[in-house]
Amino acid sequence: MAGHRSVGDHGPLPTRRATLQVMTLVGLAGLGLAGPAHADNAPGWPAEAFQKKSQRDALQALLGMQFESTDKITLEVPEIAENGAVVPVSISSSLPNVTSISILVPENPFTLAASYKLPEGTAAAVSCRLKMAKTSNVVAVVESGGKAYGVARQVKVTLGGCGG
Amino acid sequence: MPSTIRVRAVAGDDSTEVQALIQHPMDSGFVKGHDGKLIPPHYIEVLTFKHDGKVVFTAFWGPAVSRDPYIKFSFKGGKKDDDLGVSWIDNLGKSDSSVAKIMG
Numbered sequence: 001m002a003g004h005r006s007v008g009d010h011g012p013l014p015t016r017r018a019t020l021q022v023m024t025l026v027g028l029a030g031l032g033l034a035g036p037a038h039a040d041n042a043p044g045w046p047a048e049a050f051q052k053k054s055q056r057d058a059l060q061a062l063l064g065m066q067f068e069s070t071d072k073i074t075l076e077v078p079e080i081a082e083n084g085a086v087v088p089v090s091i092s093s094s095l096p097n098v099t100s101i102s103i104l105v106p107e108n109p110f111t112l113a114a115s116y117k118l119p120e121g122t123a124a125a126v127s128c129r130l131k132m133a134k135t136s137n138v139v140a141v142v143e144s145g146g147k148a149y150g151v152a153r154q155v156k157v158t159l160g161g162c163g164g
Numbered sequence: 165m166p167s168t169i170r171v172r173a174v175a176g177d178d179s180t181e182v183q184a185l186i187q188h189p190m191d192s193g194f195v196k197g198h199d200g201k202l203i204p205p206h207y208i209e210v211l212t213f214k215h216d217g218k219v220v221f222t223a224f225w226g227p228a229v230s231r232d233p234y235i236k237f238s239f240k241g242g243k244k245d246d247d248l249g250v251s252w253i254d255n256l257g258k259s260d261s262s263v264a265k266i267m268g
Contacts, residue, residue: 042209042253050226086230105228109194113228121240122220123179129230131192 050112055104055139058111059148062102067141067150070095075140077155084132084157091126095144098124102143107136132157171264173248180242180266182213182221184235186252192227207255208233214249215242215266244268 041047049062059066076090091101101124102115113130124142132138135157141150168187173180186208193205211223211233220239242248244266251261 041255044222045209045224050224090236108228109192110226110228112226114226115224116237117222117224118237119219119221123238123240125237127234127236128223129234131190131228131230133194 046112046115049115050110052111053109055106055111058104059102059141062112062115063100063141063143063148065148067148070142070149070151073140073142073149073151075138075151075153077138077153079154080156080158081132082158084134084159087130087132087138087155087157089128089130089138089140091140091142093124093142093144093149095124095142095149098142098144100143101126102141103128103130104139104141105130105132105136106139108133167262168260169250169252169262169264171248171250171262173242173264173266175242175244175246175266175268176238179238179240180215180246180248181238182236182248184211184213184250186211186233186235186260188232188252188254190225190227190229190231190233194227205255208252209255211235211252212250213237213239214251215239215246242266 046062049058052058052061072095073093078087081087089103098118100115100117103113104111105113114128116126118124132155137152137154139150139152141148170185173182188208189206191203191206193202195203197203205227207227208225212219213221221237223235246266248264248266250264251259253259
């Protein structure tokens, strides 16, 4: 059909090219929307990490690395949580230059629960409350000097926090 | 509309301790409502605290953070009557912000 179009024929060619360009743009936009991140996610929110189901994948997406064990993180969680909807978690660390503290609950539908960015001057200590679907480890991961360190403690949940 | 943000910030000798409670459903998307249908996910994604024009704390949250979330942290500096800015934005694009006075 278009095989014999001469070089001098400027008729339908630019139009067709423009159409193709528009289609490519629409296609790319479509891919963007179909990807894991919603277009309206809050700026900076690590969408990919929050969608991972395994601890390893979540840490890889969030920090780009796995953690080493350490005794320089204090993770306070209840041994038994009667109500999985409200599990208090406190984390502090004596590691130097801590830039982030993240909390993972591997038995939850999505592993990553929260991640806190700590600028210079902000203490390496944070407390919050999490939902736990069932008995699970709670894993605290601290970024210090470009490396990741972590500790885990089990919380027994008698009434899950994700089933209502 | 009343603010969804309640903050208590207290300046100590060289740092300020901040505790905040945000009113938010933090729906995980895994819980069924009274009609038996799943309540769609609705949770805060980013919570930011600012002091003296500088971000002092950023929280990235997912659906596993409890309803009406609580947070506690502390940062170096801050004195009585300083402003502490707090703002959040959720997965539906809703947001709120507030300015609290640091207490002595």
